[in-house]
Amino acid sequence: MRMDVLTLFPEMFEGVFNSSILGKAQEKGIVSLNAINFREYSGNKHNRVDDTPYGGGGGMVLKAEPIFSAVEDVLSRRKEEMASATESTSPPRVILMCPQGEKFTQKKAEELAQEDHLVFICGHYEGYDERIREYLVTDELSIGDYVLTGGELPAMVIIDSVARLLPGVLGNENSAVSDSFSTGLLEYPHYTRPAEFRGWKVPDILLSGHHANVEEWRRREALRRTWLRRPDLLDQVELSPQDRKWLLQFEVEHENEVDPN
The missing domain is CATH 1.10.1270.20 (tRNA(m1g37)methyltransferase, domain 2)
Structure with missing residues (x-):
């Protein structure tokens, strides 16, 4: 699986992607994790990716152009990589991290773990140009009924939750099966030595x-x-x-x- 994250702060993902289970999963070649600064797709000399909203109001809104350009570039490069692949691949899922989105659950993690390519869009400021929602993304996800300063932390949560379900990521393949919410129930109590x-x-x-x-x-x-x-x-x-x-x-x-x- 490949997971790409479009963010204004790719440095936030360095420790997460290169440590613990996710780091080992990349070393094994099970998953490829990439953080991409979509400011590079701004198309203007000041690297602006936001602007004031039409109709007035407080805050700034992420522009459509840099987000569309970044996603299209990621998908184009992925298509080139997979051109020689013999097995069929599913269409990429483009996921908008948004407090208005569907609440993320273990069931959703299991669904996403079946995909070949996930692209996460992490926003900041007041919100997104609505055309990003309407014409670019396939999913909108939220990790809870609260607001954070950006989509980076929610994306990290979802990436970790999905990656650990991939075959070979966990040392014990039964661990994910018995986790809380995987069976619909909370997990039973655990004990270890001493008795x-x-x-x-x-x-x-x-x-x-x-x-x-x-x-x-x-x-x-x-x-x-x-x-x-x-x-x-x-x-x-x-x-x-x-x-x-x-x-x-x-x-x-x-x-x-x-x-x-």
Whole structure:
């Protein structure tokens, strides 16, 4: 996979792209990560990429010309690179980082991880020329209902979330499968050595060596944690009859804790 980021601050991505899991993924040739300064496509001697909005108002708006030129150049170079490829590739996804966009989820990460080429546009100032939304991008994404100074941090979050799903990126391929939200539930509790720490013991079942019982415990505890912390997620999960029994049990236990009499 190739991921290109159009930004006014490419230096922000140096540590992220070259460290930890993303750095190793690039070394393995699994993913190519590139930060491109779209100011280079301004087309004017002052390298201006923004201007005042028509109709007045506060703030500055990113112009269409440099963004279109940068994306078109990236896609053209990618097309040349893939000209000799034998396998077919999917059309690039051009993603606008925007607080008005679709809220990013694990499901969206899994969808994007199936693509061959992602292009992220990171904005600043008051907003984008609307023609960028209408005629250039394929997706608009937000990482939450709040506003940041630019799209760089959200792009980093999404790139990390997507890259770790690519085959070979994580040392253990099962890690991503059992993550919170991948199954629709929050992840079950984890423990490691020592078996007892300051009088707090690891649940006996995890020391039993009985894999079927361990998996059942993990499912039940993932369900319990979701019920306690994010009950809204349960509406989107396919629950088995056993899951429903556990949920009823959690409710009874909770009622007894609130009113022991």
